[in-house]
Amino acid sequence: SQQGEEDPQALSIQEGENATMNCSYKTSINNLQWYRQNSGRGLVHLILIRSNEREKHSGRLRVTLDTSKKSSSLLITASRAADTASYFCATEKYGNKLVFGAGTILRVKS
Amino acid sequence: KAGVTQTPRYLIKTRGQQVTLSCSPISGHRSVSWYQQTPGQGLQFLFEYFSETQRNKGNFPGRFSGRQFSNSRSEMNVSTLELGDSALYLCASSLLGGERNIQYFGAGTRLSVL
Numbered sequence A: 001s002q003q004g005e006e007d008p009q010a011l012s013i014q015e016g017e018n019a020t021m022n023c024s025y026k027t028s029i030n031n032l033q034w035y036r037q038n039s040g041r042g043l044v045h046l047i048l049i050r051s052n053e054r055e056k057h058s059g060r061l062r063v064t065l066d067t068s069k070k071s072s073s074l075l076i077t078a079s080r081a082a083d084t085a086s087y088f089c090a091t092e093k094y095g096n097k098l099v100f101g102a103g104t105i106l107r108v109k110s
Numbered sequence B: 001k002a003g004v005t006q007t008p009r010y011l012i013k014t015r016g017q018q019v020t021l022s023c024s025p026i027s028g029h030r031s032v033s034w035y036q037q038t039p040g041q042g043l044q045f046l047f048e049y050f051s052e053t054q055r056n057k058g059n060f061p062g063r064f065s066g067r068q069f070s071n072s073r074s075e076m077n078v079s080t081l082e083l084g085d086s087a088l089y090l091c092a093s094s095l096l097g098g099e100r101n102i103q104y105f106g107a108g109t110r111l112s113v114l
Helices: none
Strands: A010-014 A019-024 A031-037 A043-050 A055-058 A061-066 A071-076 A085-092 A098-100 A104-109 B005-007 B010-013 B019-024 B031-038 B042-050 B053-057 B064-068 B074-078 B087-094 B109-113
Touching: A010 A019, A019 A085, A019 A104, A031 A061, A031 A071, A043 A055, A043 A061, A043 A071, A071 A085, A098 B031, A098 B042, B005 B087, B010 B019, B019 B087, B019 B109, B031 B074, B042 B064, B042 B074, B053 B064, B074 B087
Parallel strands: A010 A104, B010 B109
Antiparallel strands: A019 A071, A031 A043, A031 A085, A055 A061, A061 A071, A085 A098, A085 A104, B005 B019, B019 B074, B031 B042, B031 B087, B042 B053, B064 B074, B087 B109
16 A cells, blocks of 8 residues: 555646645655656656655755655756656655655646 | 666466566665556555565565575566556665665566456
8 A cells, every 4th residue: 555645646837847746654764765757667766865854955856854744845946848757755664665655747848 | 787677578468377577686786676556556565575585575465476586686476367467567676675775676567467
């Protein structure tokens, strides 16, 4: 079963705009990760944030984690058409067992 | 370094048959995990192998099984296929097999059960 919800389910924006996706989860975690998937292919790891961290940056990505609210957000700044994909959050409590959210489908229009 | 390789990429089987999927992890990675992705249930964890031992198992029936070889390559087997087993099966490898490790995914095997 999935850990939680992602919001929104789908997002359509213009190139150059920012995209924000949210993820909520249910249990305590060791870390939370974000992955991208293009057209039903394999997942690509984007960023990992540990439970004792509140914010992390990687290039155009910014991730926040609020363990008290059991939620995270992923911000993609200055979106490009190539960012069009599905984005999943995944929580890890122990032992490489990732529990994924339902995902957000992002479409960036050029 | 070569990425995670899954074979075959596509499979078509009929109900009642069995199927074996293969995964070659990134060189040096000892942990291999398997996931099932369907439109209805999303991405679900099947099991994880580390040093030829199953360490974690998801909530799937016993028809789903796996193994890992001494070179870290892994196979998963699904017996007595059902229509609902149609899915994208993803394999992921990681370096140490513990917490806080990034998982690297293969392109997946798309299984269609007719």
